[in-house]
Amino acid sequence: MSSSSQSLVQHGHSVLVRIAKGDIRHIKAEENGTAVIPKFGSFLCNDLIGQPYGLTYEIVGKNLKLLPPRLLQEVEDTDATNELISDGQLVQPLTLDEIKELKQSGAHSSDIIQKQIENHANFALKTEYSKEKYKKRKEAKYSKTFTTIEPTIFNVCEYWFAKDQTRIRDIRSDSLGQILNLANIHPGGRFLVVEDASGIVASAILKRLGGDGQLLAICDTESPPAFPVMQQLNLTPDEIKPLRSLNWATALQDYNPIVPPSDLAPGEIRSERQKSRLKKRKNMNDALENTRQELFAGEFDGLVIATEYDPYSVIERLAPFLGGSAPIVVHSPYIQILSDLQAKLRNMPQYLSPSVTEGWLRRYQILPGRTHPMMAMSGSGGFILHALKVIENPVREEIPAVSAEAADAEMQGGDASEDAMVVDEKTE
Amino acid sequence: MWSSKRTIAAGDTVIVWMTRDSLEPLVVTPNAVLHNKWGQYPHNAFIGLPYGSKVRSSAPSNSGRGGPSGGFLYILRPTPELWTLALPHRTQILYIADISFVVNWLNIGPGKRVVEAGTGSGSFSHSVARTVGREGRLFTFEFHEQRAMKAKAEFEKHGLSPGLVTLQHRNVCKDGFGEGIADSIDAVFLDLPAPWEAIPHAKKVLRKDGVARICCFSPCIEQVIRTVTALNDAGFSEITMFETLQRPIEVSSTPKLASIEDAADRLKAAEIKREEKRLRQIAQNREKEALDKALAEGGGSGSSGAGKRKQSEGDEDGEGGEGENGEGDVKRAKTQSSTTPEEREGEKEEEGLPRVPVLTTREIKMPVPARSKSGKYDMEGKIAVSKALPEVRGHTSYLTFACLVPYAYALAQGEKKGTGAVVEVKEVVNGITPSTETKGEGENEKSAEPEPEVKVGDA
CATH class of the missing domain: 3.10.330.20 (Vcp-like ATPase; Chain A, domain 2)
Structure with a gap:
């Protein structure tokens, strides 16, 4: 059976691993290298390279031992309660030093925990659920097992959100999913992105383009933007191919970027080195000009914004380069910013039905007999404004847009917008 | 498409x-x-x-x-999103919050092979077809014949060629997903009343050489519990469950909020006005009195003068006078008129019930922002305010997810190559004690039989 490309850990990959405690760490898989997970352990990367993602290992010495996936275990209900367990009582005669000694002697984590259970004064009194919880807690403390996490958009977003959500502008996994769908990101599409969310949005769009299409990022830096998130997604060169970038100066239509000259009179070229430098320069200048022309050609399929700049200024500048019916999606951690934007856009005829929403996401613990929502949940994954670009005074394709007719259409437009308002009030 | x-x-x-x-x-x-x-x-x-x-x-x-x-x-x-809002409903459909979350969790992207059951109204199908692109495939199954035919016609009309989307009229709980796609699917989405019945079949079609993912969409918690048991028995791991919603926010613009200083200024002005009026009335009464006196001196009796005198004293206390004066201050007039119904209940009034001052809403009501000639709101002097809608969708379904990890595959690869990770079968079943009970491939076949699980009512 043919199936889509396999996801294997490769040399140079940035690998996310979940350690027994539940924390997610990040390592680099370098051939013949050693991966170090601080305060946890280290192992030889070669044991990981070539393996499919998603597997669980135990660190044994410097090597990895493959473990089967962890399954849920039914916990038998008993009559035990905490009636006879008093708080604050010393229940564990095993001292910290003794445990340390055990660890150093090379005892397996399961042996240490077994010993702790044997010595525990009240273990037998505990309910089965409580015993489970105790074992799990101890296991998380001593176990040297970890699981590799496939670098999907979802997993990488969760990793960054947990690590530092402000660096990805509070874009939670559910918000990111909504952004990608609302912007109609699809292979073969041409999209504009303006983001300073560490590249989470741009990387996710690239992943969804699958190497087919175009993504033009407009940034506020002289050189192409640094997208640190891209690293964890391990995008292939093919997947990065659709990415181009301009900055707010080079994206101006009436601005001529100041570039070093690439053409010199043949007599002025003094050396081969200079010649190749000029050639390189020319290629860069040409690439910049090509990208500019791509933007100015317009008809983009969508615009995604997640920036600290005024989103209205972005829309004002880039909406002219969108095709009719193209979605505009803006994410912000702050409702005020999107409220103000919505209040502005809804009175402009070229933006249809701007609406603001907030995502809500709740995760559950699902263990047999112990299913409930997690005690802590994320407060907000930010807000999303979504609108469509529409054409107030469309010009039919067959009719060449003669200036007189265009002016006529403009005038009609003025009248029609009055009429539209009347209807608008009726329908509201 | x-x-x-x-x-x-x-x-x-x-x-x-x-x-x-x-x-x-x-x-x-x-x-x-x-x-x-x-x-x-x-x-x-x-x-x-x-x-x-x-x-x-x-x-x-x-x-x-x-x-x-x-x-x-x-x-x-x-677009799939507009289609979701416009499509003819044949069944309860999925909306953007659930669709986008499921697509994201299941890692559905370009080139992926996806299975969906049932097709329903095709809301999810369109989204998946868009996202997997020309290189991907969607196999969608619907057990209701008429719905299947309608969806098929729709897919054809929308340019979802059989090469991209394959729709089958089939009961996957009974008959599975077919041999043709065995071991080749990246993600399975089950929107069925009893997803647990389809889980063993789903396992057969999921790929075994990489992480494969499944999502079961069920509105009831009892369904979730049965699903979790079935997933666990079939050897799925990383089982987790989510609920996700999209809260719509209503934005409106109002004038900048007034300061209490404005209210104080207005009250001060009203007081001055009232005092002026009172003094004016006293002056008027004095004038009238003088006139009356002059008239009485001219031939009338003196008795009526005492009565008038009394009334004007009352005026000086500021108690009366409104009735006579048509252009009194509006606020007082309004307060007066709003107490009229109370006054009609004469008895109550006499019992001495305290008069509650009635606030008029006129002053605090936000005027509707005026549109300028160009049809645009003038945001000058106004602010945008936002709040959640009074009634919103509170629940759609629980999204139960799980992974099928390529453990057996990696084990076999390791043995073949003799390289890579040291492999040694040691079962860890949610605990530290090595268990003798091994859940291998053979075990799972057995678990497809009626499971000794929690009995729950029909969903």
Whole structure:
């Protein structure tokens, strides 16, 4: 059976691993290298390279031992309660030093925990659920097992959100999913992105383009933007191919970027080195000009914004380069910013039905007999404004847009917008 | 999938946007006419226009409303999201919050092979088809024959070729997903009343050489619990469950909020005005009194003068006078008039019930922002405020996810190569004690039989 490309850990990959405690760490898989997970352990990367993602290992010495996936275990209900367990009582005669000694002697984590259970004064009194919880807690403390996490958009977003959500502008996994769908990101599409969310949005769009299409990022830096998130997604060169970038100066239509000259009179070229430098320069200048022309050609399929700049200024500048019916999606951690934007856009005829929403996401613990929502949940994954670009005074394709007719259409437009308002009030 | 051309052509499926809550799919048919409440729209007028065009009505609607340029609508390019809002419902459908979350969790992307059961109204199918692109595949299964036929016709109309989307009329709980796609699927989505019955079949089609993912969509917690048991028995791991919603936010603009200083100034002005009025009335009464006196001296009796005197004293205390004076201050007049019904209940009044001052809403009501000639709100001096809608969707379904990890595959690869990770079978079942019970491939076949699980009522 043919199936889509396999996801294997490769040399140079940035690998996310979940350690027994539940924390997610990040390592680099370098051939013949050693991966170090601080305060946890280290192992030889070669044991990981070539393996499919998603597997669980135990660190044994410097090597990895493959473990089967962890399954849920039914916990038998008993009559035990905490009636006879008093708080604050010393229940564990095993001292910290003794445990340390055990660890150093090379005892397996399961042996240490077994010993702790044997010595525990009240273990037998505990309910089965409580015993489970105790074992799990101890296991998380001593176990040297970890699981590799496939670098999907979802997993990488969760990793960054947990690590530092402000660096990805509070874009939670559910918000990111909504952004990608609302912007109609699809292979073969041409999209504009303006983001300073560490590249989470741009990387996710690239992943969804699958190497087919175009993504033009407009940034506020002289050189192409640094997208640190891209690293964890391990995008292939093919997947990065659709990415181009301009900055707010080079994206101006009436601005001529100041570039070093690439053409010199043949007599002025003094050396081969200079010649190749000029050639390189020319290629860069040409690439910049090509990208500019791509933007100015317009008809983009969508615009995604997640920036600290005024989103209205972005829309004002880039909406002219969108095709009719193209979605505009803006994410912000702050409702005020999107409220103000919505209040502005809804009175402009070229933006249809701007609406603001907030995502809500709740995760559950699902263990047999112990299913409930997690005690802590994320407060907000930010807000999303979504609108469509529409054409107030469309010009039919067959009719060449003669200036007189265009002016006529403009005038009609003025009248029609009055009429539209009347209807608008009726329908509201 | 749908038209990617800039302009609308005959035969295109388009989405007609009438209002925020009224969207309809439409196949552009030469010489056909679209009628709605606000007018008539010949399809011919759409052809050749760019997608996203605003179109004005050519004639009044049959009921006589609207008129030439009276109504308008927008002709939009279909997207799975617009389709979800416009599609003919055959079943309860999935909306953007769930769809986008499931697609994201299941890592559905370009080139992926996806299985969906059941097809339902095709809301999720369109989203998946868009996202997997030309290199991907969607195999979708529907056990209701009529729905399956309708969905098939729809997919064809939308350019979802059988090479991209394969729809089968089939009961996957009984008959599975078919041998043809065994071990090849990246992600399975089950929107079925009893997903646990389809889970062993789903395992057969999922790929074994990489992480494969599954999502079961169920509205009830009892269904979730049975699903979790079935997933666990089938050897799925990383089982987790989510609920996700999209809260709509209502934005409106109001004038900048007034400061209490303004209220104080207004009250001060009113006090001054009232005092002026009182003094004016006293002066008027004195004048009148003097006049009366002069008249009485001229021939009337002295008795009526005492009465008048008494009344004017009352005036000085500021208790009366409003009735006589038509142009009293508006606020007082309003307070007075709003107490009238109370006064009609004369008895109550006499019992000495305290008069509650009634606030008039006139002063604190936010005026509707005026539109300028250009049809734009003047945001000058106004602020945008936002709040959640009073009633929102509170629950759609629970999303139960799980992974099938390529453990057996990696084990076999390791043995073959003799390299890579040291492999040694040691079962860890959610605890530290090595268990003798091994859940291998053979075990799972058995677990497809009736499981000794929690008995729950029908979902």
